[in-house]
Each structure stands twice: as C-alpha cells, then as structure tokens.
Amino acid sequence: MKKFFMPLVLSMFMITTSCTKSDSAKVKADGSLEKVLNIVVGAKVKGFDPNQASDRYSGNEVARIYEGLLQFHYLKRPYELVPNLAESMPEVSSDGLTYTFKIKKGVMFHDNACFPNGKGRELTAEDFVYSIKRMADPREQSKGWWLIDGKIKGLNAWKEKSGKADKTDYSEKLEGIQAIDKYTLKFVLSKPFPQFLYSLAMPFTYAVPKEAVQKYGKEFINNPVGTGPFITGKYTQANKIVYTKNPNYRDEFYPTQGAPGDKERGLLKDAGKKIPLVDKLVVKIMTEEQTRWLNFKKGKLDSMSIPTEEFANVMIPGKGLSDSFKKQGIVERKVVGLDVTYNAFNHEHELFKNNKKLRQAMSSAFDRDSYNKKFYQGVSLAAQSVVPPNIAGHIMNFKGPYQNFNVEQAKKLLSEAGFPDGNGLPEITLHYTYSTKSRQMAEVFQQNMSKIGIKIKPTGVTWPELVKLVNTKQTMMFSMAWGADYPDAENFLQLLYSKNSAPGANGSNYSNPEFDKMFEKAAIMSDSPERTALYEKMYKFAAEEVPWVIGFHRVTYGLIHGWVENSKSIEFDHGMAKYKNINMAKKADLLKKL
C-alpha cells in the first residue's frame, strides 16, 4: 500500500520545495523583513458585518477590523474585561442600571471612499448609539438582538415602532442609550443585567460608521470599515483574506502584566511595545483537514489543531510531542475549551416529557470513558453537568449521579420508567450534523443504547437542516455543543430556561418551573458568593434532572511553529492577532528543517 503512494508523495514534495523558494519574505523599505502571520480558518467566513457575526469564524474576522468598548485581557486568567475603545472601565450607578463610558479621543476610522475625501473621521460616542440601535433595526435582522433584547431602556419600543414605520428613524433620542457629548456615552438598562459588560466585548456590539452602512447598503458586509489594527479591501468571498497593518492605528500597547507563568513562557517579552506587532495577516480558508495539515507541515500555516487521525503519530502517549516535531521547533498547546457537548432530548416530545427515569437510564448507559478515548484521545473532561470548569458555578469533583457508566443502573431505571429491556419503546431518531467523525460518534451512542435495549436511529443532516429541525421542534434527540459567549455560567444555564425554548437557545425545550425560578433570580444578581451558590444549586439540579445526555467539556491539542511569539490560547479570540509576533530569524532557520 505504502509503496503504491510513493510516486505521488515525491512529486508533491518537489512542487512544494520549488514553491517555498519564491515564497521567501519580502524586504520592507526600512530594510527589515515583512512579518506575516498565516492563520487558517476551517469554515467559510460570511463577511464583515458585526450584526451578522453569530458564528465564531465570522466573529474573529470582524474583530480584526472593528472594535468594541471593551475586550478581554489577552494574558490574565480568569478572564478579565479591560477597556478597548473605552478610555477606562465605566462608572456604574449604585442601582446597577446606569453605565457611563468615556471613550478614547483621537480614534480614527480607516480611510475609505464612504468618508468625505476618503479620509477616515474620528470615532465619537454617537457611533456607538448608532451601532447599538442598528442591532435593534428590524430591517437589519441582526443575529445579535437576543443579547440586548428587553434590557436597554426604550430600545424594544423603538424596534417595534421602526418595524411599523416605512423607514427606520435613527435620529430619535432614546433614554437607554445616549451620547452625552462627543466622548461620553451613557447606557440606561431597564432591568439589572450583570452580563452587560461582557456583551460589550462581543463582536455584535462593535462600532460601525454610519457613512459606510449608508453608502454600501446590502454590500456593507463585504466592505469593512472599522477602527481596528488591521485593514483589508473589499471581501470577495475568496479563500484568502489579506490584512495589512493599519498605519493610523492609535497608540495601543502590549500588556505589561500576565497570568502567573506567562513571563517564564516568554509571553511578556514584548510588554509595553506598540501593537500590532506584525505587518500582515493572511487568513486562509481551508475546509479540508488534510489540506491544512500539509500546509502546516510546510510552514505555510503558523498553527493548527492536530488532526484526529494524525494524533497517534504526533503525540506519543506518556511522552508528549514526538521527537520529529520537536526537532522542527514545533510546540504543542493544550486548549481547554469553555464548552459542553450533549445529545439533547426534545422535552416537548411525548416520550421524554415527564419521563425523568428514561432520561436518567440513557445517561447512565452512555460509556463516556471509551468515547473520550476514541474521539478525544482521552484528554477531554466527562461533563458532570452543564457548566464547564474554570467558571463560577462549576463544582470541582462533583459527580453527576447519572453521568457514570453503569449498565445495571441503566437497566433498572429503564424498567422503572415502564420499558423493561426497552420493550414498548419506539425507535428514537438522533439527528446530528453530518461528518464522518460525527457519524461515528452517533454510532457509538447507538451501540451504547442498544446494550440496554434502546433502539437509536442516527440520522445525519446538514447544519442548516439541523438548526431548522431543532427550531421547529421536529426532533426526538439531537447532538449539539455550546461554546461560551462570555465567561459566566448564566450563558450555559440559560440553555435550560423555558422562555428560551426553540427557536431560542433552549433547543431541547426543557421546562421546569423550579429551575426557571432559580434562573430568573440569578439572572439579575451581580457576581457574588450568593449568586455562585445559586449557580451551583442549578448545576446540581441539572445533573439530577438529566435534561440532555450531557457529554464533554472538550480539550484539544494544537501545534504551533516555533517562530510564532506571544501565542496564548484564549477562548474569546476577538482581534487577538494584534498581540502576536514573528521571530523572522528563527523562521528562516526553522523553515530549513521542515
């Protein structure tokens, strides 16, 4: 078999070597080498409208161009909000409803044809008023409306009124969001919303200039004009997006403080230096894992996650990264995701509605250990309830009563549920997003359930189809994962809140008055030991209730070439490329070894 493929491999090798030569770094005017960061994205990027940035891939691209009031600190953990376009953290009134921001002076939009003479103008508080209103404009159909729905005073009424009017009137003054003067912005909330500041770090709320939206209209999504550290031209839905450094970027500096251990890892070497540190970003869109892998191995990509089928060759059990990669200066990095995977029940389906025992039986019959070994190389964490570790509300060392693989217990629960050995149970359809790996995952679940007599019919569909099936409540069970929008347990617990039922985030339509009561209470509490205690109570409640067959908090491994500096994994990777650096001497050296 191997011999058969040799000629192919050889010829490919020759083509790529000849390419690398012509590919060498450009020399800049001042004699130094141009620093280019090569980033890979595994899925199509929709475009550059913050309003439409509902998936991670589009959000990341939006954040290279646009900026928000706040951002997460690049190095500090636990995650901490720091000002971005805001001059400092806001003043908050004692009732927690009024937030007053001072915004930075002298922040300029990118030069663009939408401005008079093509020169970018200064950003003012009005731009934020406009951008937040734009999220509520019914004509824009923002994907981020849920984030601020019912929370900013007067905004819902304005949205309703605009929907009835022929044209959206942006000039109307609202109490909830006002520009006091050129550099002062005031928010008034209609009810306490402790996660409000987090929402100001999400791409949905980033500042867009009115001129660009008016000039480009429907094409605004392809014509990015922001204040951010990088600039790119018109987006043509190509497989490559090239960004150049914004020459007029304001004075922003690399953080001088980090988490413990960052200094030793060399993450503070550039402390205090002006950012961005690289001259160019090249984002390559490659949907096939094999293509990404070959490009990474040739040094054409700076980092990527290890392909599943290569894992055994890359990471040697008990030893870590294999020597052949170490010799090439490649380093591995463990990424602990803030997420949870699950096979959800549709609680509006007769079968699962009030059948806690059946749900508990299925959860007990799921062998998470061998699943972990098979699909996550055994490094992911079997979830005990819905909240991932590293955020308040997760309980360390807590064991969910039905999260442990126990066939005997499962069989017992199943017969208590009225289906001894699965008799009387219909075949249960499990919808999942099709890929080879997710099909195999569904097959393992099917196999596990067959052990206690439950018949599962895994059915693969496309992602848009799955979303539609879930939103219209047409599933019996479905596979999904939820990644954090911000580091707060509320973002996970809301998945079980009955008012968020489909088409909201609670696709399982789980509804429990007791849980709702706790959630409503916690949702308006600010961070405090009492709130954490309440979160923990809900965490345990969910573990007992088994609203889904809860799966894993995923842990993955990435590989990074040795020439990339200041690389730290961050769950909220919005615009963080501005901190990265390339060691050109090292790159020239290491490229020879590839």
Place this chain on the structure above:
Amino acid sequence: MRKERSLWSDAFNRIVKDKISLISLIIVVIYTLIALLVSMGVIASDWQEIVGPEYAPPSAEYWLGTDFLGRDVLRKTLYGTKVAMSVGLFTCMIAIPVGIFLGSIAGYFGGIIDEIVVWFYTTFSSIPGIILLISISFVLGKGLTAVYIALGATSWVHLCRLVRGEVIKHKNRDYVQAVTAIGGGHWKKLFVHILPNIFHIVIINASLLFQVAIKSEVILSYLGIGVQAVPSWGKMIDDARSELNNDVWWQLFGATIAMFFIVLAFNILGDALRDALDPKLKGKES
C-alpha cells in the same frame, strides 16, 4: 431433428454453457441468498455487537478484522450486502415499469405524447444525476426508502429511450399490421404483441441498472446522504478514509471486494444476456 426451444430456455442454455457467465450467475444467486438470510435475521443481525478489540486485523477469529468500535467487519459487509441488493431490486422495481410505460406509449402513439415524454426525459437527464439524487433525498428525508425512491426516480431515462426506439421500430412491422387487420386495439398491439418482442432489452437493462443502483447507493452513503443507522458499503469506505493513514485497510477491503464482485457479475451477466437473448441468434449454436 432438433427440439424446438423457447427464447428463454435457449438463452438460459447459452448462459450456463459459458463458464464466465455461469460464474456470474452463481455470484448473483449467492448475493441474493445472503441478502435474504440477512433480511430474515439469520445472519449478521448482531452486527452492532462488539466482538473484539478495536481495529483488530483480519485473523482466523475475525475474518475481515474489526472496526473502530470493535465490531466485526465481516458482519457489516454482509449486512451491507442486504442493503445494496435491496437498493438494486427496489430501484429496478420503480425504474423499469416507469421506463417501459413511458417509452412504449411515446414510441407507439408518437405525436404530442411522444413530444411530452421526450421533453420530460431530456430535461430530466440534463440535471446532473448526483445533484438530483441529493435534492430528492433532502425532500424525502433520510433513510433507505428515500434511497429507493431517489434512485428509482432518476434511473428510468435510459430504459425509456431504448424502449421508445424499439417500439417505433416494431410498430409498423408485419406482425403488428396483422394484429390490426384482425381488429386488435392499441393496447393489445402494444402490450400483448410488441412488448414481448422487445422484452429482452428490458432484461439486459435491468441487469445493468441493478449494478448502477448499487454503486449509487454506495456513493450516497459515502457522502452521508444515503442509508442511516445501518451498515452500508459506502459508510465503510467513508470510515476507511481516516483509517488508511493508520494502516487499517480491512474495512475498505471488505466493502470494495464485496462491491467489486457483484458489480462485475452483473456487468458480465448483462453482456451474456445480450448475446443470449438476441432473437436473431435464436436456435443457432453459440
């Protein structure tokens, strides 16, 4: 004096006399038997059972090794045989009546009916097959039934064309005119007299259609839009994509060998049938 034989017994004799054709016929019979036994639950019904370690190579214990879960690849292959054969059978059962009916009325009546049918199949066949299959399976939902219907609905065109041509050729022949002379109606002429005379074309086509359907099912399942929840050769090949990197070849081997023999057998049989059923050769020694 030689005994008079019917076209069919003559054809059968021709096929069994040719060794390769005979072997092909036997292969088809064996596959059919396997499919029947699987349907009745006699063999491979326990394909979900974990029989050994993951990725065990072929051995005396597991003839075709095991897959990523430790399931027996041989059982999956056998179960896949049932899926493939049933897809072939049902596709033929849908496509052949449609093809015969539309082809014969178009050829026989001509005129506006002919134009409508020709327009219909020309339009139909100008849509790329795999795209049509994908869209049909999206509309009908996922599963084996959708595959039957999707393949049946897309594969009648070729037969329809052939039947139309043959009917046009036959409809003015002497024997048909003789039927007209004794007062036979359109349907009598068409179905009682013309059709039996062109039926060999249908048989040959069925044999070829059968293997095309099997191949299409494999492609659909490989792409994830074919059969769900049960093993299929296409899904086994899909699994093998990542397995080959780690020198796990047996799942690919099992699926492709199983597919290879049945497709080859049907192809050879199709050829042999064409020779055997040609009415011009009737009565001659081959």
